[in-house]
Structure formats: C-alpha cells, structure tokens
Amino acid sequence: MQSPNSPRNLFNRLRYKHLHMLIALGSSQNLHRASQMLNMSQPAATRMLHEIEEMFGCELFERLPRGMRPTALGRQLLLFAETALNGLNRCAEDLAARQQGGYGYLTIGTIMGAAPRLVMNTIAEIKALQPQLRIRITGDTSDQIIRSLEQGKIDLAVARRNAAMDSQHYAFEPLGNERLMLVVRKGHPLLRRRRLTLQELVGAWPWILQPESSPARIAFDGALERLALPQPADIIECGSVYAMQQLVQLTNALMVLSETALGDYLKMGLVKALPLDIEERMAPFGLLWRQGEKPTQAQSTFIELLRRRAAELRGENLPLD
16 A cells, blocks of 8 residues: 555645645745735635645644744755746746757856856857757856756856755866956055055955855955954945945955956956955856756757866966856
8 A cells, every 4th residue: 555645646646736835835934925926815725735735744834923934844845846847947948949940948057257258158159059049147156056056947057066065966067266356446546556465455445345155255264364364344345246346446445356257347447456466266166067967968068168168268278267
C-alpha cells in the first residue's frame, strides 16, 4: 500500500493551482492577501492550504496571530513551486520562440563587474551566430543572481560564489577578477599629489563606499585590516553605483569601486584615479550553472564562447572585468 504522500499519489493530486497558492502564501505570508492575489475567497484559500498540507502529510506554514510563515519543510516546497512554475514559463517561451522560427530563449544573470568586457562581448558573438536567439540579461548582486538560478528564473549565472551556496547543486568555473581603484572628482586637490598613503587618507577625507556585504567593500576593509587602520570616520554608504558616481562629482569625497564599474567615467574624465594601489582583490567571479541539467544547444554555445573570450583576455594580459 502506498503512503499518502508517495510520488504517485502526489502526481495524481498536485496541481499547478496548488503551486500558485504556495507562492502567493510565501510572498504575502497572509492568507487573506494570498486569496486576493489568486482571486478566490478566503475560505476557499483555507481549504486549498489544508488540502496541500494533507497531501504532504505535514504543516507547511506556521500560523501566527498576524499571518503565517513557512516551516522548514514549507520553505523547501516553496522552492520547488517557484522552480516548477518558472520552468513551465521558460518552456512556454522557448516553444513560442521556436514556433516563430527562432532559436529559443537564453536568460543570463550577471554581476555588472563581469558584464562590460566579458559577458557583453560574448552576447554579441552568439547573436552574430544565432540572430533569432532571444536573450534576456539581468544584472544584480551575486546573492540575487544565485537566488534566481536556484528558482529557475535564469539559465546561467556569471557571479561570485558565496559561502552559503550549495556546491552539490551548482557548478562553478572561475573566469576572472577585478581590481579596486580609488577615484575623486576632476579638479580635486589630491590630484596634485604624486604620492599618497591610505593611512593619511582614512582620517582626513570623506569617503563613498558600497555596503559592508559588497565584494568591493570586503576587499577594502581587508586592506584597512592588513594595515591596522580604522574605518574612515566620514562615510556615505551607497548600494547604487550610479548614485555613487553622482555623489563623488558633487563632493570632495574619495570613492572605491572596481575598475570595471569606473571604466566609462574614467574615459569621459568625470572621475580621476588617485596614485594609490589597493593590493586586495575582490573574490573571483565565474560561471555558475545547475548541476545535473543537460544544457541546451544555445547554453552550450554561450558557455564555449564565454570560455574562449576569457582565455583571449588572459592571453592579452587584460583584466577580465
């Protein structure tokens, strides 16, 4: 006799409407709001939740005085629901593209540091080979990109591996690294100096830095720690590279960012590099994909072009960022 939550029984009873309910509850953590999102009455939503929990034989959401939150088992099922629905959406998009004579879809998540020289050049190459391939690019932090890969929202990721990533589920292939630069606005009084030290700059000038969890900030903090220096007393902390670029032009602050993020602004002369090298490097970025999934033809082509482009840049002794 099969158990109530055996795979066969689940396949016979589980429906996509149940997965939509789980995602609505996971995002709202409130049964009333979830029922509104699904255009159904709250009693019907309550019955559906009970039905799902009965199917799996466990409590998936902890009932609280003001809402609910997923249990450990509920979080695992939420991830499955997100992946299943995203996979269905991606499959439908791919089929529609192929019916119109295209090559399907390719969705890539990338950190902006890897985007200009490596990822964008590779995308230009694959589009030249397959003009009708539909490509979607999302730019974000490594944590968010890996989360999108986990949810099945993207096919491939170019990001930094983090400590929380499950190495059994994802493969990581290093591609490159980034150098930090210290810049100021044009006309800044420090540009008249030929030699500078981090020791004298930390206490004497204001700074514009990314949040403490960002790779650039971690590397900068590592440089301060190596030199036994305190954190700057005057800091503007900002998560937007675009906003940081605006702020540095309006103030006398010093700004630390990757060479890649600063590339266009340096070329236009909007910021100027100070004569000080920060030895610490950011954690390497690389290609990430889900283990155990056979790549599509478009994914395989993109991966090979990306590897070739990275090798060419290494051969030219150019930064891969």
